Amino acid sequence: MVACTVSFLIWTVSLQWTLAQDYSSQWAAHIQGGFEIAKRTTEKHGFIILGEIFPDYYHLEHKHVSKRSVNPGLEHHKKLISEENVKWAQQQKILNRSKRDYITYARNSRSSKRFVNKGGLNDPKWPKMWYLNRGRDMDMNVQGAWEEGITGKGSVVTILDDGLEKDHPDLIKNYDPSASYDMNNRDEDPMPRYDQMDTNRHGTRCAGEVAASANNSLCSVGIAFGASIGGVRMLDGDVTDAVEARSLSLNPQHIHIYSASWGPDDDGKTVDGPGELATRAFLEGISKGRGGKGSIFIWASGNGGREHDNCNCDGYTNAIWTLSISSATQNGHVPWYSEACSSTLATTYSSGSNYESQIITTDLHHECTSNHTGTSASAPLAAGIVALTLEANNKLTWRDMQHIVVLTARPTHLLATDWVINGVGRKVSHSFGFGLMDATEMVRLARRWKTVPAQHICNVTAQVFEKLVPARSSVTIQLLVKECNSVNFLEHVQAKISLSASRRGDIKIDLTSPSGTKSTLLAPRTQDNSHTGFNVWPFMTVHMWGERPFGIWQLTIHNEGKLLAANITDWEMVFYGTILPPEQSHSFPTLVSIKQNQTSGKSSKSGINSGECRVTTTKCLECSYGFNIYNGECTANCPIRTYKERDGICSDCHYTCYQCNGPNDYQCTSCWGDADLTQTLGQTFCYSKNIKRLLDDKTWHTLTVVLLIINIFLLLIFCNGGFWTKNNISLNKGNYRLANQTENDCC
Known part of the structure; x- marks a missing residue:
């Protein structure tokens, strides 16, 4: 006991x-x-x-x-x-905040197979900077901007991190004390704290990617080697909401770009974001920073890929104020550490597998490294490109910059399985956003750019009434938007969702726009065992950028749990956008006709083609009578592994079904070869044959249940028996004492 x-x-x-x-x-x-x-x-x-x-x-x-x-x-x-x-x-x-790199060991980096050195740079590591000099659309097209005289001059970038080695010989020329501060030691010197493991090298590495000097026969070249660079030391100590807010709002009339390669833990189970003060710092920054044009916040999307994390659970990358940047490997693949989510706007290069090269930059002790990694390395590269763009046009607002990124990003050579074409003909991916950032095209577009119309916000609340989502099934809720407070052309779209679940990691959430663009707001997270669900969490997507909000929006909640239902209690849509489109000289393609609520993510520029298909370039938007649309193609019958959702539209079966009559796992009509069709309570599932053998073994099942009942019964008898025995002994002793006492009193 x-x-x-x-x-x-x-x-x-x-x-x-x-x-x-x-x-x-x-x-x-x-x-x-x-x-x-x-x-x-x-x-x-x-x-x-x-x-x-x-x-x-x-x-x-x-x-x-x-x-x-x-x-x-x-x-x-x-x-x-x-x-x-x-x-x-x-x-x-005290908040948990993690740097978004990972530990690597020094290795011999191989030179790229081909590089273009039009500028005649003498920096010793330049030939190995494959992400800047490969050419043939295989780099971020930085040299074209340099050739046009753009080096980032006049732009000020600060790195929010663990310090900056300001006397590094490749950084000292561009170091800006007015863009620097030490939040940990509370002074104006951002020098990092040195230790045997060089744990505070992160900020210095990020800074070199942005503004390492060119042609000084040292180390590497920063993308914006003419820009000013500062550092805020704020991660080498306890991080609080106030520390973050002070860092994000440091000298906002002097600093133009804040680059952050950190965030909440990328462990696949955390849901966290900026606090009250940090949120206000973001809002003050975009409304008052840079003389009212808005501070530009660039954020690394996260390194939780191995933990099946989702960066929409990170309130920093999931915010409309940040330019969220993902990574691509040297060969254009999705890195093993990358997180896929709908808030990612664009991509830059970074590290990949063991045989792929990494990022070259400045390091502690006045050294140089070829081993900078993770999305930590991607965000500063984006900051450097943004610095070049601001030199070309310093009147750009924070929203202008996001529009320019969307319009110029290149999906070419980036290999992902989830590329779709949205309602205005732009390819977009959860892994890469709109594609690889292109410095030269951003600079050229910035020169002729006209400020986008004012931002409007439209809130529409759905009548949910606590919708239950049974285990191993999904529920779709629709919301009709007829008018939207001057938002006619979309930028960011938020779905503020409240739901409860026995296990938060079992939940998947998809949002489909009236133009048919399907965006995954949340993918299942295997590490997330939380019972807390979500409380008005603002899931954000950029995949509908440029579309119109009018029509039926569909929110689909998938519950992959095995036993208990989930419960969605609130759903509100927040649409950010403009009343008028951007200037036609740099606008999206003009739309002719896009059918509402068609297949997921396959809408694009419209045109008319004879035959069964209304097409854009290669994708159908609408089929002739008698044909069905699936994956941008028209077909007389829905293909295997799909079902006819409604007239003219085929949708995917659940992944366990070979054929089906609906989207759920209990609507299978035939199974793959390694599974059998099993009917349970009027529902038909496809169970693996190995599992089914166990389920069909009634003797084993019955015996297990009987033994369990016997064990519980014996346990109850043992516990109750011990309790009553103990009480009887105490009672007898009490009676004995009472009897003796009575005898003594009487005699």
């Missing part, structure tokens, strides 16, 4: 420590009256001011509170908010 109690207590304490969030010794507070009044107010209660986050919002620390504790400092908090001029205060929680 004692052992059981001790075990239970240990388990309880362990669970509390696991679930507890660490509180830091820092606060954020809104204190009116200016800095001097804020200083006097806070010092009275033992706080010191670390810095100002926004006007009248301060980052504080208490001298006598533990730097990390599972218990909040309630006493100090109450004293602080008791002051009349303190309008709001919040003790800061």
Whole structure:
């Protein structure tokens, strides 16, 4: 009994420590009256001011509170908010934030088979910078921009990371102290902390990709070797909402581009994003930064591919304010670490498998490395290209930049199985976004660019009424959009979803636009065992960019769990876009006719062709009477592994079915060779023959159930018997004492 109690207590304490969030010794507070009044107010209660986050919002620390504790400092908090001029205060929680590279070991990098050196660069690693010099549409087309005199001059980029080796000989020329700060040590020197493992090399590596000097006979060449580069040291210590907000809002009238190669843990089970202060920093940045044109935030999409993570569960890459960048390997493949999600806008090159080259850049101790990796390496390359584009036209807004990326990105040579053509004829992929960034085309388009019309926002709420999604099935909910608050041409689309599930990782969510573009908002995550579900989580997609919002939107929730139903309680669509299209000189193709709610993701530019198909270039938009459309082609009968969803449209069966009459796994009509068709409660499943043999073995099944019942029965008898025996002994002893006491009293 004692052992059981001790075990239970240990388990309880362990669970509390696991679930507890660490509180830091820092606060954020809104204190009116200016800095001097804020200083006097806070010092009275033992706080010191670390810095100002926004006007009248301060980052504080208490001298006598533990730097990390599972218990909040309630006493100090109450004293602080008791002051009349303190309008709001919040003790800061310590956040888990991970750099988006992975550990590699030094190796001999092979030179690319071919490189073009039109600029005559003398930097020793230049011949091996395959991602900049391969030519033939096999690089990011940077040299064309250089030839036109564009080097990033006048653009200011800062790297939000673990520090910057500002005296590195390949960085010192372009180092900008006004774009730098040390949030960890609270001074203006962003130099990293050195240790034996060089754990703080990440920021210096990212900086070299952007702005390493050219033609200095040292190391590598930055994409924007004429740009100014700074660094914010903020990851080498406890990261809080206030630390992130101060970093994201550092000197926004001087810094143009913020590059971040980190985020919540890429472990396949985390759902996390910016807090209240960081969210405000993003909003202040896009509305007030760069003189009102908007700060440009570039984010690495994530390295959780091996853990089956999904970057739409990362609130930084999933935000409309960030330009989310994915990676492609040297050979154009999806890297093993890459996360596929609908919020990814575009791609740059990075590392891949062992036989593929990696990224060359500056390293700690004034060194050079050929082993920079992950989406960590992709985001700074994108920042460098954006810096070139801003030199070509410094009047571009943050939304202009996203439009230019979408219009110029190249899907050529990028190998993914999920490329589709959206409703305006653009190829898009969950792995690569709209494709590989093209520096020269971005620069050329920027020169003639006219600012896009003002952004409008349209919110439409669906009447869900707690829709149940049974296990091993899916449910589709429709939402008709007739008018949309001046949003006629889409940019970002959000689906704010609330749902509960016994296991969050079993849920898959698809969104289909009226033009037929199907976007996966959430793929199943094998590591995610959480029971918490989602609470108004804003899943974002860029796949409908340029489409119109009008018509029927379809949200499909797949529950791949084996036992319990999921429950969707709320669904709201948020459409971001414009009332008018961008200027026709750089606009999307003009649409003639696109059928609403057709096949997933196969709409494109419309035209008329004689015969059974209305076509764009190669894909059907609509079929003649009597034909069905599937995968952009017209057919008299729906192919094997599809079913006729409604007149003229074929849709895919569940992957376990060979033939079916519906999309769910219980609507199979025939099976693959290694499975048998099994009927259960009026539903037909395809079970593997090995599994079916076990299910059909009634003797084994019955025996197992009987033995289980017997064990439970014996356990109950044992527990109850022990309980009553113990109570009877105590009762007898009590009666014996009472009898003796009575005898003594009487005699």
